[in-house]
Amino acid sequence: MALFRYASGLLSLALALVWAAPSPAVSADEVPPGVQIVKGAAIADKIERAAPSPGGRGGVIAEDEDWRVHATERDAPGLAEMHEGDTDVWYVLAGGGTLVTGGAIVDASLTGPGEHRGSAIRGGTEIAIATGDLVSIRPGVPHWIKAVDGRLRYLTVKVHGGPSRGRRRASSSP
Numbered sequence: 001m002a003l004f005r006y007a008s009g010l011l012s013l014a015l016a017l018v019w020a021a022p023s024p025a026v027s028a029d030e031v032p033p034g035v036q037i038v039k040g041a042a043i044a045d046k047i048e049r050a051a052p053s054p055g056g057r058g059g060v061i062a063e064d065e066d067w068r069v070h071a072t073e074r075d076a077p078g079l080a081e082m083h084e085g086d087t088d089v090w091y092v093l094a095g096g097g098t099l100v101t102g103g104a105i106v107d108a109s110l111t112g113p114g115e116h117r118g119s120a121i122r123g124g125t126e127i128a129i130a131t132g133d134l135v136s137i138r139p140g141v142p143h144w145i146k147a148v149d150g151r152l153r154y155l156t157v158k159v160h161g162g163p164s165r166g167r168r169r170a171s172s173s174p
Contacts, residue, residue, distance in 0.1 A: 036062045043071045047153070054078045055145065056152075070156040080105045080121045080144035084114035087159040088137040095152040096130035100144045101137065120144060 031037055038061050050057040055078035062069045074097070082105060103124030111117045121144045129135060129152075137143050145152065 036064070038062050038069075043155075047071050047073045055148075061155075066161065067157055067159050070158065072154055072156060074145055074148050074152045075150070076148055077145050079117045080108075080119065080142055082108075082116040082142040083139055083158075084116075085139050085161060086114070087139060087161075088135075088143070089157040089159065090129075090133075090135040090137070091155045091157075092129055092131055092133045092135075093153045093155060094131050096128065096149040097145050097152045098147040099127045099129050099135065100124040100146045101127065101141055103142055105142050105144075116142075120146070 043061055046061050047058050050059045055076040056072055056074035058070055058072035060068050061071045080100075100121045101124055103121040105116055105118035106120040106122050108116050108118040121142050124142065124144070126146065127135075130149075
């Protein structure tokens, strides 16, 4: 009887360990539909190989019909911008700088459907951003990296579509 209890206890323990064991890792070509994985090395490579643009370089690293993700590195300010239909969500990977939001774009021009660019922002609010910060910018809000502290590397998730109505606004602090 004691042997039965002992064996039963070991079986229960073995089943618990199997149940709790992590799933085996799969290769990138085995990822299920609806899932995208971009390895850190591919993100760094995208930035390193990108052609320079005003103030930085980078490009799209992942996308779907409702969003896309850009990896960007800046060593100088770029153009001020405003999107009529897209929300930008930035995550700062490294470095820091000064972000200006609101106000009016100086010498604004339409550069694509719903996309406005200009040389700077007049009358906006300056905000210091640094490694680990998350910034969300709703459609219609001008924004501009005015200054970069050395080098600034960040991801931008562009969520396509107009502003949502009736959603609760997140506070600016936890």
